[in-house]
Structure formats: C-alpha cells, structure tokens
Amino acid sequence: MKTYEKMTELILRINGEDRKVWVNPADTLLHTLRRNVGLTGTKLGCENGDCGACTVQVDGVPTKSCYTLAVDVDDREITTVEGLTDSPVRHAFAEEQGFQCGYCTPGFINNADALLHRYPDADRATTVDWLQSNICRCTGYESIERAMQRAKEHR
Amino acid sequence: MIPYEVAYTRVETPEEAVAVWNDAVGAGEKPVFFGGGTEIVTLARENKLKVDRVIDYKRIPEARQIPSGGTTGAAGDRLVWGSALRLSEVTDGGRCGLLSRCCAGIADRTVRNSITLGGNICGMLPYREAVLPFLLLDGQMETVGGDAVYATVPADAAAEAAGASAVSEQELVTVRFNKKLKLRDGELILSLSLDGGVVSGLEGHGMTVSDRGWGPVEAWASGDRGGWYYSRRTQDPRVAYPLVTLVLARLDGEYRLALTGTFGHPVRASLAEAVLNDTDASASDSDVSGLSGEELVRRAAAALDAQMYKYKDDFRGSREYRRDVTVQSLAAGIERLAQLVPAGGAGAKKE
Numbered sequence: 001m002k003t004y005e006k007m008t009e010l011i012l013r014i015n016g017e018d019r020k021v022w023v024n025p026a027d028t029l030l031h032t033l034r035r036n037v038g039l040t041g042t043k044l045g046c047e048n049g050d051c052g053a054c055t056v057q058v059d060g061v062p063t064k065s066c067y068t069l070a071v072d073v074d075d076r077e078i079t080t081v082e083g084l085t086d087s088p089v090r091h092a093f094a095e096e097q098g099f100q101c102g103y104c105t106p107g108f109i110n111n112a113d114a115l116l117h118r119y120p121d122a123d124r125a126t127t128v129d130w131l132q133s134n135i136c137r138c139t140g141y142e143s144i145e146r147a148m149q150r151a152k153e154h155r
Numbered sequence: 156m157i158p159y160e161v162a163y164t165r166v167e168t169p170e171e172a173v174a175v176w177n178d179a180v181g182a183g184e185k186p187v188f189f190g191g192g193t194e195i196v197t198l199a200r201e202n203k204l205k206v207d208r209v210i211d212y213k214r215i216p217e218a219r220q221i222p223s224g225g226t227t228g229a230a231g232d233r234l235v236w237g238s239a240l241r242l243s244e245v246t247d248g249g250r251c252g253l254l255s256r257c258c259a260g261i262a263d264r265t266v267r268n269s270i271t272l273g274g275n276i277c278g279m280l281p282y283r284e285a286v287l288p289f290l291l292l293d294g295q296m297e298t299v300g301g302d303a304v305y306a307t308v309p310a311d312a313a314a315e316a317a318g319a320s321a322v323s324e325q326e327l328v329t330v331r332f333n334k335k336l337k338l339r340d341g342e343l344i345l346s347l348s349l350d351g352g353v354v355s356g357l358e359g360h361g362m363t364v365s366d367r368g369w370g371p372v373e374a375w376a377s378g379d380r381g382g383w384y385y386s387r388r389t390q391d392p393r394v395a396y397p398l399v400t401l402v403l404a405r406l407d408g409e410y411r412l413a414l415t416g417t418f419g420h421p422v423r424a425s426l427a428e429a430v431l432n433d434t435d436a437s438a439s440d441s442d443v444s445g446l447s448g449e450e451l452v453r454r455a456a457a458a459l460d461a462q463m464y465k466y467k468d469d470f471r472g473s474r475e476y477r478r479d480v481t482v483q484s485l486a487a488g489i490e491r492l493a494q495l496v497p498a499g500g501a502g503a504k505k506e
Contacts, residue, residue, distance in 0.1 A: 001164065001165065001166055001167060001171050001175070002164070002165045003162065003163065003164045003165070004162065004163045004164075005162045006160070024156075024160075025161055025162055025163035025209075026156055026157035026158075026159065026160065026161045026199075027156050028156045028157075028196065030156075031156045047197070047200060048197050049193050049197060049262075049266050049269075052263075052265060055265060061243075061268050062264075062265045062268055063265065063268055063269060064193075064265055064266065064269065066196075066197075067191075067192050067193050067196040067197050067269070068192060068196075068269070069163065069192060069196065069209075071163045072163070072165075072192065072211060111265060125366075129264055130264045130265075132263055132264070132393065132394055133263035133264045133265035133266065133394075134265075
C-alpha cells in the first residue's frame with residue numbers, strides 16, 4: 001500500500017531517465033510534465049480527455065495525461081514527444097507535413113508511434129480507430145494519413 | 156489538475172481497499188474508489204465532484220483478472236473480468252465478442268486505454284454500455300466492502316449438494332441494477348462474470364462486424380444455442396454518446412433484449428422480451444409467432460413504451476427520434492437473428 005497525502009518528492013521515469021519532481025497528489029501528469037519537468041511538447045488542450053493533444057505513452061500505451069494523476073504513474077515508463085527523436089513516425093510527419101499549426105502534433109505522434117509498435121502493418125480501419133482519439137482543429141487529416149503511410153514504410 | 160487538496164492511496168488487496176475506505180470515513184473524509192480517473196479527475200477539475208481521498212484499486216489482482224485461452228468457454232465455466240481492466244484490454248482480450256463490441260463503442264481508443272470496466276459500469280455518465288452483456292446474459296459480480304463480502308465462485312457446496320441455486324440473487328447483476336448498479340457505500344466491485352457455456356453457445360460459430368461509416372455499427376454472432384445482434388447508433392460521429400445501443404440475443408429459443416441510450420440508462424427490456432417470446436399465436440409465417448415480423452416489432456416497440464422509463468430527449472436526439480432508431484435497430488436485430496437462428500434450427504426453442 002502506498003499513500004500520498006501532500007506535496008511529495010517523486011521519481012518519475014520519463015523518456016528513459018529518472019526525473020525527480022515535487023508533486024501534489026492532485027496534480028495531473030500533464031501539468032507535472034509541463035510545469036515541473038519542463039517538457040512542454042505535451043500540449044494542454046481541452047483538459048477533458050476529448051482532444052488528445054496531451055497524449056503521452058505510459059508503458060507504451062497511449063494515455064491522455066490531462067486526466068492521469070502523476071502519482072498514479074510513479075512506477076511506469078512515460079514517453080513524451082521529446083523522447084521520440086528516433087521514431088519513424090516523427091520523421092514521417094515532418095516529411096509529409098502531417099501538421100498545420102502543429103499544436104495537436106505531439107499527441108498524434110505519440111498515438112501513432114504506439115500504434116505502429118503494436119501493429120506494424122496496421123490497416124486503415126485500425127489506424128482510424130486509434131487516431132480518431134486525436135483531433136486536428138486545422139483538419140489536416142489527409143497529410144496525417146499520408147504521414148502514417150510513410151511511417152509504415154520506414155519501419 | 157484537481158483544484159483542491161486530495162489524498163491518494165494505492166491498495167493491493169481487497170482487504171486493504173475496505174480498510175482504507177473505512178478508515179477514511181471514520182476520519183470524516185469523503186473517499187472514492189479510483190480506476191482510470193477519466194471521470195473523477197475531469198469532474199473534480201470543474202468542481203463538480205468533491206472528494207478527499209482517491210483509493211486506487213487497479214493493482215488488486217482480483218480486479219485484474221481476464222479470461223485467457225481460446226475463444227470459447229466450456230459449459231459451466233465462468234468467464235471472469237476484473238473490474239480494473241481497461242476497456243481496451245477487455246476488447247482486445249476477445250473471450251466474449253459481445254462484451255468486446257459493447258466496450259469498443261465507448262469513447263475513443265485512447266480513452267478506452269484508461270477507462271476501467273468497473274468505472275464505466277459504476278460511473279456517473281448514464282449510458283454504461285459495458286454492463287449490457289451482463290444484463291442480457293445474467294452476469295454475476297463479486298464485490299467487497301459495504302458491510303458484506305460476497306463471493307461468486309466457487310458456489311456454496313452445501314447449497315449445491317441440496318440442489319439449490321449456487322448463486323445468491325444478490326450477486327446477479329440484473330438484481331442489483333436499476334438505471335445504475337446499486338452499490339452500498341464503500342462497496343467495491345472486484346469482478347464481473349458470464350457463463351462460458353452461454354457465451355460459446357451464442358457466438359461459437361464466429362462474429363461479424365459491419366461498419367459502413369454511416370448509420371449504425373452492427374455486429375452479430377451465432378453458436379450452437381442461438382446468436383446475438385448488436386447495434387450502436389450515434390448522432391453522426393463514431394466517437395459519441397449513443398442514441399441507442401441495443402443488444403438482442405436468442406438463447407435456446409428465447410429472446411433477450413437490453414439497450415441503453417434510448418432511455419439514457421441501460422435497461423433489460425423485460426416487457427418487450429415477453430412480447431417477443433409470446434408464442435401463443437404460433438403459426439408458420441414468422442420465426443417466433445403467428446405475427447408478421449412487422450407486427451412483432453410494432454408490439455415490442457409498444458412494450459418499450461410501456462416500460463416505466465421516459466425516452467431520453469436532448470440535443471443529440473429527440474424523444475421521438477430515439478424511439479424511431481430504437482425500433483429500427485430492434486427490427487434489424489429480429490431480422491438478423493431470424494437468418495442466424497432459423498426456426499427449428501440451432502438455438503430454436505425447445506418444446
């Protein structure tokens with residue numbers, strides 16, 4: 001059994017590194033990443049679990065960090081967009097310009113990276129099922145779809 | 156983030172969960188059991204929910220059970236799903252196609268990576284689609300806390316020897332469910348289960364999913380004892396709350412119907428089932444009765460009207476519209492099951 005009552009020092013495993021952070025049990029992972037760790041690639045969007053801009057990977061599983069408590073993942077491996085420097089998805093999004101304003105892009109990349117790890121040859125239906133968790137308000141979905149195709153070819 | 160102080164306790168056994176709850180209440184706190192956090196954190200952020208302590212039960216092994224092995228369960232075996240399983244784990248687990256379909260319709264894929272089975276069924280949103288198979292197929296649940304400890308299996312040996320029902324009524328989901336699961340204060344669902352023989356009898360021959368990109372998402376399956384039909388209709392986008400999610404089964408010749416969205420909350424539509432199973436007017440031109448399929452649907456729809464609930468009426472769908480799409484789904488289900496489970500064939504009613 002483990003209890004966090006007040007502001008606590010915590011070790012979070014982020015992008016392969018142990019990061020010491022002070023968190024309140026009420027703090028979400030999103031705020032902890034951005035404010036305490038300085039990893040601002042993870043974006044604040046709706047804060048309601050709808051838009052997907054805040055998507056990170058927790059043990060390789062896409063997770064919306066806006067409703068995930070930081071203390072809940074103290075024994076997990078967290079991956080943000082900053083940790084995906086070698087991901088073919090990230091390169092494919094750049095090559096295909098799979099973004100317009102770019103605000104939703106980190107969430108898309110995290111989700112897509114997890115998808116292709118699990119299903120390297122994901123068909124269109126599976127891709128749509130996963131990526132409809134993310135909203136691009138610029139509606140750049142066609143270029144995102146092209147980027148996904150290229151990422152699959154890169155793998 | 157949650158804009159007020161809240162304590163977090165992670166428990167690893169059912170006993171710890173009950174003890175922490177009782178201690179918290181004894182200390183004057185308002186605790187809440189915490190799974191995926193999708194509802195608790197977002198509501199608390201908007202100050203629509205006030206809690207003092209969240210009790211994270213996701214590491215309790217009993218709440219993480221998942222049926223393993225092949226795609227069918229043997230007769231008499233229980234297929235048990237821990238309440239802390241993520242919906243995506245339930246969906247990907249694949250031991251019950253009907254449960255997988257019902258879970259796959261909820262929210263979006265990434266959110267399903269967080270929402271737990273217990274969270275969907277016990278949450279504050281009314282639709283609770285994951286409970287439909289447990290309502291339809293007389294699922295059981297195992298809970299702890301809330302003044303009593305219930306156990307599902309193994310059954311009480313003495314009662315079994317005496318030929319009595321091995322399962323107390325209190326453990327049946329249908330008995331504890333009225334719009335939502337009626338849990339006592341401090342009661343935690345550890346797991347939910349279905350009869351493996353029933354599941355394999357309804358879908359052992361395989362499942363088909365149909366999504367044309369518009370209209371309903373449909374699925375159906377059949378087995379040695381009958382089949383089931385699933386339909387989910389939303390206003391337009393796939394990721395949306397349901398106008399109606401309907402599950403219709405024909406098990407050993409008897410229709411069973413459960414739905415949600417139509418009235419907001421899930422319902423086992425017993426009045427409509429009685430109409431569908433009324434064989435008094437048996438004749439040759441219908442699969443279950445002397446009524447034409449159209450008339451059967453009309454009477455079943457009238458029976459839905461007679462349920463004691465009001466049709467949900469909101470910006471997604473008016474009362475009349477929800478009723479119409481429900482009737483359409485019901486008609487499609489009856490038609491599909493007539494093809495899957497022909498009269499006199501597999502799953503036909505035994506005289």
